Amino acid sequence: MTPRQKRYWLGFAGVFGVPLVWTSLFLLIPYAVMLAVSFWTRKFPLFVPDFQFGNFRQVFADPQYLEVLLRTGKIAALVSVFALALGYPLAYFLIFIVRTAKVRNFLYMVVIVPLWVSYLLRAYVWKIILGTGGVLNSFLMWTGIIDQPSGLFLYNQTAMIITLTYIFIPFMVMPIYTALEKIPPRLIEASHDLGEGPFWTFLRVVLPLSWGGVVAGATLTFCLAFGDFVAPSLVGGPDGMLVANTVQTQFGAALNWPLGSALSTVILLLVLTIITISERSERYGKIDLD
Amino acid sequence: MQSRVPSKITRSVSMAVSTTLALAIGVSSTSAAFAGELNILTWEGYADPSFIKDFETKSSCKVSATYVGSNDDFAPKLAAGSGVYDIIVPSIDTIGQMRLAGFVDSIDLKKVPEFGQVHAKFRSNPDVTVNGEVWAVPLIWGSVSVLYRTDKVTQPNSIKVLWNPEYKGRISLWDDKSAIYWAARMLGYDNIYDLDDTQLATIKARLIEQKPLVRKYWSTAGELAQLFLNDEVWVSNAWTGLIAKEIRKGGKPFTVAEVDPAEKSEGWMDSMMLVKGSPNTDCSYQFINYMLSAKGQCGIVGSTDYFPTNPVSAKTCLPAEEARSRHLDDPGYVDSLVMWQMPKRLDAYLETWNAVKAAM
Structure with a gap:
């Protein structure tokens, strides 16, 4: 090795060595372990190393796992839709309606700042809001809309969707905000000059140009909601078990790490598929500006 | 009345914060002032300061308790790695599983002189005593x-x-x-x-x-x-x-x-078991003996309202009426329950x- 090459490799190791070791130690090796354990066999009182596909068969054959996966997909999709419905207009408002940078930055921070607060705390607060003796019920009773506190707000899927939407909405607003911010105002002016009204300008110019942000935001919120297990245990009810809770149960009370690993592997593949699809659709929505 | 609202929220928030901390840390840190430390995986109310403080002073073993919500929590916690807990307190339907999984050591009865005072029904349970060897010390039921x-x-x-x-x-x-x-x-x-x-x-x-x-x-x-x-x-x-x-x-x-x-x-009965390979057996046996003593039995009865397993020591500290309601002299009450x-x-x-x- 020439001194030059030596210097190169020393520099390489110095800059990338630690991150690469970290990545393999805490990400790649655990994934490999998870995959390996997914082929093991449950055997009382614990489990034994093995190579068989029974756990994967069980994941697909037993309808309960499919049901939980579908339910989780439904909840995650609804969370993404609501976060988009709330987050896009908000980001649009911040970029195109608010005129002063100071106000815009302030409002943006207001949206982002909950991320500084512990996730668990934010989920917990919804229990206080939605509970039978909670803030929402007290308010509705005070206004006279209801005369008995309602149990309809907490411990069900609606409560989970509300909580998760609230928690993950910054992840929708941030990428859309960034995408909208990058749109040169002259493009919008040009569209107006060519006689398009605000509706078509939005549909043909703004939306396609911010599509990448929408896809990124939707992917983030969907995947985060898909993997959540705190909301179901805090605000979810008996019908609200999500796939992450199922995995947790397999590693906990059920003491079936092989099945839990198989389930995790399936989830990992699902999430990778979603990310691949979203990458494709991001490219699809691009407009050539040249 | 206005001021009550924030105080309620503050209380809830601080409760949430402590929940967060409990989840994040699991086991509280230990102080250097103690000679040994004892990590116990047990149930709510079983490590109440009202009697644990006294044990800590007497033994200079610092107690850290982690709580389970179900008997199904013991095996996963122990399977995830040993060396964390010294004593576990599973119920009677779970002690067999702990033994079979190799999570626990048997009890050296020479170090637990008051074992013989425990209700015979519990002592002779086929999961407590197996082939003459004792695997669990009954604590409360x-x-x-x-x-x-x-x-x-x-x-x-x-x-x-x-x-x-x-x-x-x-x-x-x-x-x-x-x-x-x-x-x-x-x-x-x-x-x-x-x-x-x-x-x-x-x-x-x-x-x-x-x-x-x-x-x-x-x-x-x-x-x-x-x-x-x-x-x-x-x-x-x-x-x-x-x-x-x-x-x-x-x-x-x-x-x-x-x-x-x-x-x-x-019906259930919770017993203390020694986690295999725990380096703190000295503290562990001190703890087991303390919990069988009057202070331990009445302490845990006081914090949980459950029934003591050692009638001999409990009798010295429970008022006669409570001794009756806690079935000190009629362990036969067990038979009216569907024991786990x-x-x-x-x-x-x-x-x-x-x-x-x-x-x-």
């Missing part, structure tokens, strides 16, 4: 009965109250495999620890049928107490004693009562319960 709000629910006489549509959305149930036992007893099965597949399928159907009536499955005593105090649920199965005590402390205008249903209540046993096919039970929870 009690029952699981029906807990209900007296102003909302008429005194139930059957487990069926947990399936009564009249209380839709006001019912809770322990998130534990024992849910299977409850459904089995409601159905009148008498082989509840040895159910066959058809019976398990029926039980599963009944538990799924119950789901729309259930507000929330509870997983810790604190959670169930909060569910009652926040007006979320009116009736549930519950560890007799501790939870009702917590609710009464909450100072609400309603009160709760416990009742043994016609199908009988469940390890299900013959534990896996099938766990799978059934998980399938119930996963269902709509």
Whole structure:
């Protein structure tokens, strides 16, 4: 090795060595372990190393796992839709309606700042809001809309969707905000000059140009909601078990790490598929500006 | 009155913060002032400062307790790696599993002089003493009965109250495999620890049928107490004693009562076991002996309202009336309960319960 090459490799190791070791130690090796354990066999009182596909068969054959996966997909999709419905207009408002940078930055921070607060705390607060003796019920009773506190707000899927939407909405607003911010105002002016009204300008110019942000935001919120297990245990009810809770149960009370690993592997593949699809659709929505 | 609102929120928030911390840290840190430390995996109320402080001073062993919400929590916690806990306190249906999984060491009776004072019924239990070797030291026992709000629910006489549509959305149930036992007893099965597949399928159907009536499955005593105090649920199965005590402390205008249903209540007995390879056996044995002594027995009875296992020492500190209500002289009360046993096919039970929870 020439001194030059030596210097190169020393520099390489110095800059990338630690991150690469970290990545393999805490990400790649655990994934490999998870995959390996997914082929093991449950055997009382614990489990034994093995190579068989029974756990994967069980994941697909037993309808309960499919049901939980579908339910989780439904909840995650609804969370993404609501976060988009709330987050896009908000980001649009911040970029195109608010005129002063100071106000815009302030409002943006207001949206982002909950991320500084512990996730668990934010989920917990919804229990206080939605509970039978909670803030929402007290308010509705005070206004006279209801005369008995309602149990309809907490411990069900609606409560989970509300909580998760609230928690993950910054992840929708941030990428859309960034995408909208990058749109040169002259493009919008040009569209107006060519006689398009605000509706078509939005549909043909703004939306396609911010599509990448929408896809990124939707992917983030969907995947985060898909993997959540705190909301179901805090605000979810008996019908609200999500796939992450199922995995947790397999590693906990059920003491079936092989099945839990198989389930995790399936989830990992699902999430990778979603990310691949979203990458494709991001490219699809691009407009050539040249 | 205005000022009450923020204080309520502050309290809830601080509770949430401590929950967060408890989840994040799990075990509290230890102080250097102690000669040894003892990590105990146990139940709420079993490491109450009211008697643990005294033990710490006497033994200079610092106690750190982590709480489980179900007997199904012991095996996963120990399987995840040894060296964390020194003593575990599983119930009678779980000590066999701990022994078979190789998680625990047997007890050196020479170091537990008061073992012979423990109710003979518990000492000779086939999972406590196996082939002459002792694996667990009985600590405390009690029952699981029906807990209900007296102003909302008429005194139930059957487990069926947990399936009564009249209380839709006001019912809770322990998130534990024992849910299977409850459904089995409601159905009148008498082989509840040895159910066959058809019976398990029926039980599963009944538990799924119950789901729309259930507000929330509870997983810790604190959670169930909060569910009652926040007006979320009116009736549930519950560890007799501790939870009702917590609710009464909450100072609400309603009160709760416990009742043994016609199908009988469940009985349990929790024992101390030594985690295999623990380096703190010295502290561990000191702890076991302390808990069998008058201070330990009456301390834990005081914090939980459960029943002492060592009548000899408990008699010296419990008032006569309480000694009666805690069945000091009639361990035969056990026979009026359906005592927990390890299900013959534990896996099938766990799978059934998980399938119930996963269902709509």
